[in-house]
Amino acid sequence: MEWASWSEFWHMAGYGLYVWGSYAVTLAAILIEVILLKRAGTDTRRRLKRMQQWEEQ
Amino acid sequence: MNLYTYASPANFYHLAGKLIPWFAWSAGLLTVWGLYISFFLAPTDFQQSEAYRIIFIHVPAAWMSMFIYLVMAFWGAIGLAFNTRLSFMMARALAPTGALFTFIALWTGALWGKPMWGAWWVWDARLTSELILLFLYVGIIALWAAIDDVKRGDRAGSLLTLIGVINVPIIYFSVKWWNTLHQGSSINLTKAPSMAAIMLQGMLVMAIAAWLYTIAVTLVRVRRIILERERHTDWAKAILEAK
DSSP states (O other): OOOSSHHHHHHGGGTHHHHHHHHHHHHHHHHHHHHHHHHHHHHHHHHHHHHHHHHHO | OOGGGGGSHHHHHHHHHHHHHHHHHHHHHHHHHHHHIIIIISOOBTTTBGGGGGHHHHHHHHHHHHHHHHHHHHHHHHHHHHOOHHHHHHHHHHHHHHHHHHHHHHHHHHHHHHHHHSOSOOOOHHHHHHHHHHHHHHHHHHHHHHOOSHHHHHHHHHHHHHHHTTHHHHHHHHHHHSOOSSOOOSOOSSSOOSSOHHHHHHHHHHHHHHHHHHHHHHHHHHHHHHHHHTTTSHHHHHHHHHO
16 A cells, blocks of 8 residues: 555645546546437437337328 | 348347437446546556546547457448348448547557657557557548448448558557567457556456447447438338338
């Protein structure tokens, strides 16, 4: 274990901005991809269903 | 069991549906393990202090950005050569995640470059060729989106992917071929890695997690594409009606 305290952990020997900036943006990017993917899935399904009902009429 | 069974979109749709949770959960677990190694087991670097911890996402993301492109080009080539429907769908499903990892590699690289080189960005061969990779991904996605005719779009996008594949060895060997500010690789196939074993382990765990994540999201995306393209078939209609 490298860290004496949590504040030392967040500080990252003065490189906190760079280290956490990297990890935070990576996490955000992945979350955005997953959310968009979920939304696109339901949208597509809804649209296809509507098209199908339309074609059956 | 015949492996070709899964070249049929209907069978692959169901298989992918079963596999997704496994890939997603193992990606999540490995990420937790990888992060634990990255922040609690890996020691402080004697040259770069704590800033080097960016490596645990930067390197796996950069690997994925190149590797996904190669897989995309592979599926594109198979599709162009054999006219197999599922191959083109796989190529389309991979592209957004490839672009995502390219962006992450560039972003974390900038945040690493600033404290170590004193610059967010330099036009050296490694950084520039990686930026071109991002443009290639975006260009290919835009091309696919712009062509309404599915078959023509598939072929055009895959052709562009294949032309762009020349950029991948350029990225990979750029640190050897040119005098770059970017450091050479710490790991390669011929020499022992020039980094501590625990750091290497953290990086590899994160890389495998990135792999599993990529497979999971690609399968989700390819299922959507399959459903969209197969909507006139009986099996797809049955699925849509059930929901």
